[in-house]
Amino acid sequence: MYFLNALPGAIAEGLIWGLMAIGVYVSYKILDIADLTVDGSICTGACVCAVLITSGVPAWLSVIIAFAVGALTGVLTGLFHTALGIPSILAGILTQLILYSVNLSILGGKSLVAIDARSHTLLLHMSNNIGAIVAAALIIIAVIVCLWLFFYTEVGLTLKSTGDNPDMSRAQGVNVKFNKVLGLAIANGIVALAGALLAQYKGSANINDGRGAIVIGLAAIFIGLSVSMKIKPNFVVSLIGVIGGGIVYYIIYNFVVLLGLKTDYLKMLSAIIVALFLGVPYLKGEYFDRKKTMRAKAASAATKNAGGDTNA
Amino acid sequence: MLKITNLQKTFNAGTVNEKVALQGLDLTLQDGDFVTVIGGNGAGKSTLLNAIAGVWKPDCGTIEIDGNDVTYMPEHQRAKFLGRVFQDPMKGTAPDMEIAENLSIAARRGTKRKLIWGIKKAEREQYKELLATLGLGLETRLTTKVGLLSGGQRQAITLLMATLERPKLLLLDEHTAALDPKTAAKVLEITDQLVNENKLTTLMITHNMHDAITHGNRLIMMHEGRIVVDVSGEEKKKLTINQLLALFEKASGKEFANDRAILS
Numbered sequence: 206m207y208f209l210n211a212l213p214g215a216i217a218e219g220l221i222w223g224l225m226a227i228g229v230y231v232s233y234k235i236l237d238i239a240d241l242t243v244d245g246s247i248c249t250g251a252c253v254c255a256v257l258i259t260s261g262v263p264a265w266l267s268v269i270i271a272f273a274v275g276a277l278t279g280v281l282t283g284l285f286h287t288a289l290g291i292p293s294i295l296a297g298i299l300t301q302l303i304l305y306s307v308n309l310s311i312l313g314g315k316s317l318v319a320i321d322a323r324s325h326t327l328l329l330h331m332s333n334n335i336g337a338i339v340a341a342a343l344i345i346i347a348v349i350v351c352l353w354l355f356f357y358t359e360v361g362l363t364l365k366s367t368g369d370n371p372d373m374s375r376a377q378g379v380n381v382k383f384n385k386v387l388g389l390a391i392a393n394g395i396v397a398l399a400g401a402l403l404a405q406y407k408g409s410a411n412i413n414d415g416r417g418a419i420v421i422g423l424a425a426i427f428i429g430l431s432v433s434m435k436i437k438p439n440f441v442v443s444l445i446g447v448i449g450g451g452i453v454y455y456i457i458y459n460f461v462v463l464l465g466l467k468t469d470y471l472k473m474l475s476a477i478i479v480a481l482f483l484g485v486p487y488l489k490g491e492y493f494d495r496k497k498t499m500r501a502k503a504a505s506a507a508t509k510n511a512g513g514d515t516n517a
Numbered sequence: 518m519l520k521i522t523n524l525q526k527t528f529n530a531g532t533v534n535e536k537v538a539l540q541g542l543d544l545t546l547q548d549g550d551f552v553t554v555i556g557g558n559g560a561g562k563s564t565l566l567n568a569i570a571g572v573w574k575p576d577c578g579t580i581e582i583d584g585n586d587v588t589y590m591p592e593h594q595r596a597k598f599l600g601r602v603f604q605d606p607m608k609g610t611a612p613d614m615e616i617a618e619n620l621s622i623a624a625r626r627g628t629k630r631k632l633i634w635g636i637k638k639a640e641r642e643q644y645k646e647l648l649a650t651l652g653l654g655l656e657t658r659l660t661t662k663v664g665l666l667s668g669g670q671r672q673a674i675t676l677l678m679a680t681l682e683r684p685k686l687l688l689l690d691e692h693t694a695a696l697d698p699k700t701a702a703k704v705l706e707i708t709d710q711l712v713n714e715n716k717l718t719t720l721m722i723t724h725n726m727h728d729a730i731t732h733g734n735r736l737i738m739m740h741e742g743r744i745v746v747d748v749s750g751e752e753k754k755k756l757t758i759n760q761l762l763a764l765f766e767k768a769s770g771k772e773f774a775n776d777r778a779i780l781s
């Protein structure tokens with residue numbers, strides 16, 4: 206009974222994290238960059254949104270500004286990587302660290318800024334989970350439609366090719382460095398947008414929000430793609446799968462809490478889920494490839510013998 | 518069309534791995550020249566092509582394409598002058614993207630890409646016709662992911678991509694070396710077809726002496742970062758492999774040390 210009661214909340218929160226996972230999808234799957242900026246930029250989105258709303262800016266405008274600031278954090282990581290030649294993982298870690306200080310100063314030195322849901326009109330809040338689900342779903346649909354349209358434009362196609370084959374892209378006149386910066390901006394803009402929604406849903410922004418967000422994002426991507434790739438491996442289905450992955454993740458999360466696992470262990474659980482999703486296909490490949498090679502060897506040996514016989 | 522003056526490049530200068538790849542190379546190509554490049558391992562063939570393509574900057578010297586000094590122009594900017602096909606068939610195409618998407622990216626080489634629809638309807642028809650000329654049955658597979666194709670098919674598509682937007686200079690870096698003999702012959706046939714149809718100025722590296730002699734109107738042989746043999750016109754038409762080896766020995770004072778090239 207408790208679990209059923211918690212379900213709408215889990216879905217609402219799962220949708221928001223699914224949106225964040227779409228941002229991670231853009232950097233990790235499309236650009237082929239494991240972008241650790243995410244842990245910082247989701248918090249930046251939350252902080253910007255919370256501070257703006259509490260100072261009287263309308264919620265919808267705060268969300269748009271949070272997106273823009275998030276995009277800037279992506280630009281910073283992108284420039285670290287492309288202009289200064291820092292490896293992308295390290296570039297993300299550097300920005301993440303910078304953002305910790307930036308987020309603190311956005312919150313005015315406090316570790317938490319609360320948004321009073323009664324005195325401000327919010328796009329979504331945990332006091333009305335059904336409303337939150339509808340609002341989050343609408344925003345997600347808008348984001349997916351925008352991304353879908355964008356990735357079929359001339360610029361969007363070159364963004365895909367940049368992640369898929371940078372050599373080919375350069376040979377075809379694509380500015381790979383610019384595209385990486387652009388892609389990271391889009392990815393972190395979406396992540397910050399999710400952060401802004403999260404702050405409204407929870408009614409606060411905390412300096413520790415978003416720690417391990419990249420891992421949750423990856424977990425949602427792996428859970429989602431393991432299903433959606435079997436249905437139809439195209440862009441929109443993949444993105445919907447990622448959202449689904451976010452929801453499944455949060456349902457599991459709630460279920461595990463219900464079972465009585467101490468919440469202290471939840472981050473460890475997320476990491477283990479991701480490690481399993483990354484590790485199992487690898488081990489499977491190692492094992493099956495070896496078997497396949499052995500079978501192929503046996504088969505070719507057999508045909509060779511047969512061939513030898515006919516020659517003789 | 519292409520004018521290279523005193524091009525020099527040393528890799529890992531000042532270390533034990535120092536390697537002088539190009540030492541004062543001069544080369545001028547006329548409009549419509551189809552030049553084959555041959556030479557032993559480490560002669561500087563690929564280094565030359567990469568210098569023209571802008572993969573890295575030379576130590577000194579200048580490279581001009583059609584009157585434009587491109588010596589220090591970034592790789593993606595000078596791509597508007599160049600069509601490139603790599604030795605590795607995996608390098609020239611984006612595997613996770615459709616054939617049509619790959620072609621559409623190539624069709625816009627040298628133009629400013631905008632936020633407008635990436636592939637127009639008319640383009641798909643054009644791509645179908647072009648793919649049909651390859652004779653590989655790819656014209657019905659426009660939406661197939663390139664990663665599902667064979668090395669030869671991918672190399673043929675890369676050739677098409679390199680010539681779709683007519684390049685001032687086509688650079689082929691041993692583009693048949695990684696293919697089996699039959700596929701290699703097919704890809705070479707397609708190469709000749711595309712070069713002749715579009716009258717492209719072409720620089721083709723090959724390890725195969727026979728191919729070097731039978732293709733193009735001019736042949737250059739490289740040794741230790743320099744051009745040591747340069748034959749063209751009637752002289753090239755009559756050239757045999759033995760004559761070529763003799764020319765090389767005379768020019769370099771050494772025997773041609775690449776068994777792979779002689780045997781193939």
